[in-house]
Every structure is written in structure tokens, then in C-alpha cells.
Amino acid sequence: MLSKVNRYREIFTICAKYEIASWLGKLNLDFANDIFDKKCGKDLTQYSSAQRTRMAIAELGPTFIKLGQILSTRPDLIHPEMAEELKHLQSNVPSDPPQQVRETIHSEFGQSVDELFASFDLKALASASIGQVHLAQLKSGEKVVVKVQHANIEEKIRLDLEILLDLADLVERYVEESRNYRPRETCEEFKRLLLRELDFNREKRNLEKFALNFKDDKRVYIPKAFGDYCTGRVLTMEKLEGIPLSQKDTLLEQGYDVKELAEVGADMFLRMIFVHGFYHADPHPGNLFAMSNNRIGIIDCGMVGLLSDELREDIEDMLMCLVRNNGPKLTNLIIRLGSIPRDLNRAQLQSDIKEFSEYYGTMNLKDVNLQKALEEMSDLIRRHRIVLPAGVSLLIKVLVMLEGTSHNLSADFNLIGLIAPYRNQMIARRLSPARQKRIMENLFMDWERVVKTVPMGLVDIVERLQSGDVNIKFEHKRLEDSVNRLVMGLVISALFLGSSFLLALKSPPLISEVSITGIVGYVISIFMGSALLFRIYMDKYRIK
Structure with a gap:
């Protein structure tokens, strides 16, 4: 308890030092009464509110830095100026001393560093918020990198997460305008993500899944994870021999085709999103490596996104609406x-989105800057106090970062142009028998759930109907004809729509790039539709 109170005081002291969250001083907490009365003694007038917030977060330590980095991807939750400032947060943390690294590895494997590895550089190559990386070589000869979790970091992070949840509750209680943005729910999602990152076994499984998904793609290289040398706190993986995409000048000096690298890297992520539904959530140029033959290698797979079929289709629809001007x-x-506020001005939202979609939807695909479009859409959503699901926001962040990373390599790169070929795959997937089967299975399960939850009173009514205790009498005229026409109309509509898709997809056989099957379907649907309309007209004439 004492350590929690001390951490509270430390957090409040830093907030007071940088003159942020002044509402905390109004809570009259016994342990913090004196903190907000003190003057910082440092002139902060030269810094904006966003800059002071970033400086405070950096001083608060790894947990808050991680939170700031995640919030920088949520312009639907915070002001764009704040989001841009938080992008500059760096998670550089002093590395653990060599003896601590030895102790961590021994506690995880029951063997010493010398027993496990042929060589091990105890000087960390890099150190971030959760762990640090060392170069090593296995006794079988493979060169590897070993990620070792910082000592006691899980205990520190769990304490900070507990405090963050407390602060989120206080924000919702005392800052009325924050309630639309659900601080508690945001912190709960952050807690879930961060605790997952603490388990290095998850990153190992992510590497294995990416390797399986791209096993037939020679343009993509996924480093191998050595399972016998991995635990929840230690990850050992193959060392990539390549140049980070962040080093453009070096890539040009070495003769790499940076335009091809940009396209290969972007296409890799688009396949992750629109084909696999499982994607790397941090396409920072430092995490992508150029390898021989313009292959792309990828590291730091701790944070990933997972798309359900339903969410993926919704995101595909959003992108298609954007390029088709469907406001x-x-x-x-x-x-x-x-999640929309109760007082949402729907008319204004529709007007803003119409203006937005007309601007981008009338452009040629090669002229659409997807990064700018998604940032503007996020700002529009924030202004209307709409909160998107975390999965949608994460994907928007990935697409924005991906366009930025690729554009830094090749100035004429256009991500929306690479997305366009996936449109036919999207349509084909939606028309596939597998998807229709899944829809029917879900429909069956939904109806099964409804049947199981029917109140006993309705069950009693059904039993009475079956026993003949209840008689229902009704009379209808020409209902059978009406039903037949309705069914026929649905069949004609389906035939017409399917023929449209076949023509759009240029489904073979073709004549002058026109689908013969699509044309035949059109003709049949028009003939059947005309016959149906004629029959309806004649019936009305006879009635008269």
C-alpha cells in the first residue's frame, strides 16, 4: 500500500511540475494536499500544453510512455496536435547491468548464459520500455538476437496500470467532457495490450504465424524463433542481415531499388490485412529490413492486430466508400x-462526411493521399465526439504509418493504388460459397439462441396451439400469388446483381473483355423482370 501511495505522490508531483491535470489538486486527497500548492520554479511558458504533456509522460516512465504512444494513434480520442506531439515519445530505458541479465536468463532456463550460448554480448544492443536486446550465437552456430525482459518490470507496470484505472475513474467523475471518450474503457484496453506484450511467448507465436502465412512468398522474410531458447521473459530469434528502411541513404548507396522496396513492404502489409486478417501493428521503418534481392524482413512482432471477417468487411467498405464518393x-x-454521443448532430455529420467524400471520391486514385485522408477522417470523427472501436483505430494508424514509411522511400508512392487490386478479391470473397455457408451457420446459431431463450410463456402458447386449445382463424385473398411474385422478384434481383458482379470482375469466358456469362445473365433477368411486370399489369387490368 505504501508503495502505491508513494507512486501516486510521484505522479501528482510530475503533473504539478509540468502544470497539467490541475483538476487533480481539487480532489482534496490527504497525501497530495501539499503537492499542487508548490511552484515548479521552472519557466514553462515557452512550451505548449501538448509539449508539457509529452515531457511529463516521458518522466513518468515506461507504462505512461507506452500509453502515450498508443494515444498518439488515436486522433479520434485526443486533439490532433496532442497526437502529433506524443508521436515523439521515445521508450529508451537504461539497460539492466550484465549480472542482472545473467540472473534473469538463469532463472528462466535453469542454465547459465555460458551453458546456453556459444557467445553472448552482455552489452545491450538496444533497450526499450519492457526489455533489452543482446547479440548472441547458439552452440549450433546460428547468429541470434536475444530479447531479455527488464527485472521487476511486470510488477512496476501492474502497479502503474492499477493507478491508471483509478485515475480514469476520477477523470470520468470530475471532467464531464471526458465521459464521451470513456477513459476507463480506454485504460482497460491499454491494460490488455500491455500485459500481452509482457509475455514474450506471444511474440514467438506471432513470428511463427507470420512465417506460416508468408511461406510461399519469396519477397518476405520472417526471422525464425528458436523455441527451446524462448520463455515468457526471454525471446531468441534469428538475427536479420539487412539494412533498416529508415536508412534510405545507405539503401541507395548499396544499390537497392527503394521504389520496389516500398511496394513490396506495403503489399506485405495489405496481404496481412485484407487476406490473412492478422497484421503487424507497428510498420515503423526501423522494424523493416531490406535484404538481398529486395526482400523485406520484419522484426518486433509483439504488437499485432487481428481482424474478424465482419470487421474486415466493414473496413473494406469504408475504404471503398472513400474512393467511390459514397458519403x-x-x-x-x-x-x-x-460509440456516438446522445446529442449527436446527425445532419451536420452527414454534411461533413459528404464534403469529405466528395473531395476525395472525385480524385483519380493515383492522386489520393491515403494518409492525409485517414487523418482528416479521424479528425472529423473526433470533432463529432464519436469513438471508434480500438481495432478500427489501430488499423487506421497502421495504414497511416505504412503510407508514411513507404512515401519516405519513394516520393511518388501511392498506397491507395496498391489497395485497388484487392477490390476484386474483396468482392469474390463476399460471393464465395464459404462465406455464404458461414452466414447461414451464424444465422442458424442466432436462431438457435433465440429459440433457447424464448420465455416459457411463449412455449406454453405453442403447446396450446399444438394441443388444439387455441384456434386462430384468418382469411386471405390471392396471398399465394403475392408470395410467388415476391419470390420471383428476389430471384430476378439476385440474377441481375450476380450478372453485374460477373461483368465487373470480367469473369471468363470473355469477348472483347466482356463477360459472356454476365451478359447472358443480364438478358435473362431483363426478360424475366419484364414478364413479371407484364403479369402484374394484366392482373390489375382484370381486377378493374
Whole structure:
């Protein structure tokens, strides 16, 4: 308890020092009464509120730095100026001393560093918020990098997370305008993500899954994880021999085709998103390596995104609405996906989205800057106090970072142009028998759930109907004809729509790049539709 109180005092002292969160001083907490009365003694007038917030977060330590980095990807939650400032947060942390590294490895494997490795550089290559990286060589000869978790970091992070949840509750209680953004829920999601990163076995499994997904793609290289040398606190993986994409000048000096590297890297991420539904969530140029033959290698797979089929289809729809100038559908998608305030001005939202979609939807694909478009859409959503699901926000962040990383390599790079070929795959996947089967299975399960939860009173009514205790009498006229026409109309509509897709996809056989099957379907649907309309007209004439 004492350590928690001390940490509270430390957090409040830093907030007071940088003159942020002044509302904390109004809580009249016994252990903090004197903190906000003190003057910092440092002139902070030269710094903006966003800069002071970043400086405070950096001083608060690894947990808060991680939170700041995640919030920098959520312009739907915080002001764009604040989001941009938090992008500059660096998670450089002093590395553990060599003896501590030895002790950590021995406690995890029951063997010493010398027993496990042929060589091990005890000087850390890099040190971040959760762990540090060392170069090593296995006794079998492979060169590896070993990520070792900082000592006691889990205990420190869990304490900070507990305090963050307490502070989120206080924010919701005392800062009324924050309630639309659900601070408690945001912190709960952050807690879930951060605790996952503490388990290095998850990163090992992510590497293995990426390797499986790209086993047939020679352009992508996923480093091997050595399972016998991995635990929850130690990760051993193959050392990549390559140049980080952040070193553009070096890449050019070494004769790499940076335009091809940008396209290969971007296409790799698009496949992760639109094909696999499992993607690396941090496409920072330092995490991507150029290797021989313009292959792309990838590291730091601790943070990943997972898309359900439903969410992936919603995101695909959002992107298609953007390039097709379909403002009304984009508005409905945002309202359905997001958490909206009670006093949402729907008319103003529709007007803003219409203006947004008309601007981008009328451009040629090669002229659309997806990064700018997504940033503007995020700002629009924030202004209307709509909160998107964490999965959608994470994916928007990845697409924005991906466009930025690729554009830094090749000035004429255009991500939306690479997304366009996936459109046909999206349509084909939605028309596939597998998807229709899944829809029917889900529908069956939904109905099964409804049946199981029907109140006993309705069950009693059904039993009475079956026993003949209840008689229902109704009379209808020409209902059978109406039902037949309805069914026929649905069949004709399906045939017409399917023929449209076949024409759009240029499905073979083709004549002059026109689908014969699509044309035949069109003709049949028009003929059947005309016959149905004629029959309806004649029936009305006979009635008259």
C-alpha cells in the first residue's frame, strides 16, 4: 500500500511540475494536499500544453510512455496536435547491468548464459520500455538476437496500470467532457495490450504465424524463433542481415531499388490485412529490413492486430466508400461502428462526411493521399465526439504509418493504388460459397439462441396451439400469388446483381473483355423482370 501511495505522490508531483491535470489538486486527497500548492520554479511558458504533456509522460516512465504512444494513434480520442506531439515519445530505458541479465536468463532456463550460448554480448544492443536486446550465437552456430525482459518490470507496470484505472475513474467523475471518450474503457484496453506484450511467448507465436502465412512468398522474410531458447521473459530469434528502411541513404548507396522496396513492404502489409486478417501493428521503418534481392524482413512482432471477417468487411467498405464518393453509406458505417454521443448532430455529420467524400471520391486514385485522408477522417470523427472501436483505430494508424514509411522511400508512392487490386478479391470473397455457408451457420446459431431463450410463456402458447386449445382463424385473398411474385422478384434481383458482379470482375469466358456469362445473365433477368411486370399489369387490368 505504501508503495502505491508513494507512486501516486510521484505522479501528482510530475503533473504539478509540468502544470497539467490541475483538476487533480481539487480532489482534496490527504497525501497530495501539499503537492499542487508548490511552484515548479521552472519557466514553462515557452512550451505548449501538448509539449508539457509529452515531457511529463516521458518522466513518468515506461507504462505512461507506452500509453502515450498508443494515444498518439488515436486522433479520434485526443486533439490532433496532442497526437502529433506524443508521436515523439521515445521508450529508451537504461539497460539492466550484465549480472542482472545473467540472473534473469538463469532463472528462466535453469542454465547459465555460458551453458546456453556459444557467445553472448552482455552489452545491450538496444533497450526499450519492457526489455533489452543482446547479440548472441547458439552452440549450433546460428547468429541470434536475444530479447531479455527488464527485472521487476511486470510488477512496476501492474502497479502503474492499477493507478491508471483509478485515475480514469476520477477523470470520468470530475471532467464531464471526458465521459464521451470513456477513459476507463480506454485504460482497460491499454491494460490488455500491455500485459500481452509482457509475455514474450506471444511474440514467438506471432513470428511463427507470420512465417506460416508468408511461406510461399519469396519477397518476405520472417526471422525464425528458436523455441527451446524462448520463455515468457526471454525471446531468441534469428538475427536479420539487412539494412533498416529508415536508412534510405545507405539503401541507395548499396544499390537497392527503394521504389520496389516500398511496394513490396506495403503489399506485405495489405496481404496481412485484407487476406490473412492478422497484421503487424507497428510498420515503423526501423522494424523493416531490406535484404538481398529486395526482400523485406520484419522484426518486433509483439504488437499485432487481428481482424474478424465482419470487421474486415466493414473496413473494406469504408475504404471503398472513400474512393467511390459514397458519403451516405460511409456515414452509416461510422455511426454503426462507433460509440456516438446522445446529442449527436446527425445532419451536420452527414454534411461533413459528404464534403469529405466528395473531395476525395472525385480524385483519380493515383492522386489520393491515403494518409492525409485517414487523418482528416479521424479528425472529423473526433470533432463529432464519436469513438471508434480500438481495432478500427489501430488499423487506421497502421495504414497511416505504412503510407508514411513507404512515401519516405519513394516520393511518388501511392498506397491507395496498391489497395485497388484487392477490390476484386474483396468482392469474390463476399460471393464465395464459404462465406455464404458461414452466414447461414451464424444465422442458424442466432436462431438457435433465440429459440433457447424464448420465455416459457411463449412455449406454453405453442403447446396450446399444438394441443388444439387455441384456434386462430384468418382469411386471405390471392396471398399465394403475392408470395410467388415476391419470390420471383428476389430471384430476378439476385440474377441481375450476380450478372453485374460477373461483368465487373470480367469473369471468363470473355469477348472483347466482356463477360459472356454476365451478359447472358443480364438478358435473362431483363426478360424475366419484364414478364413479371407484364403479369402484374394484366392482373390489375382484370381486377378493374
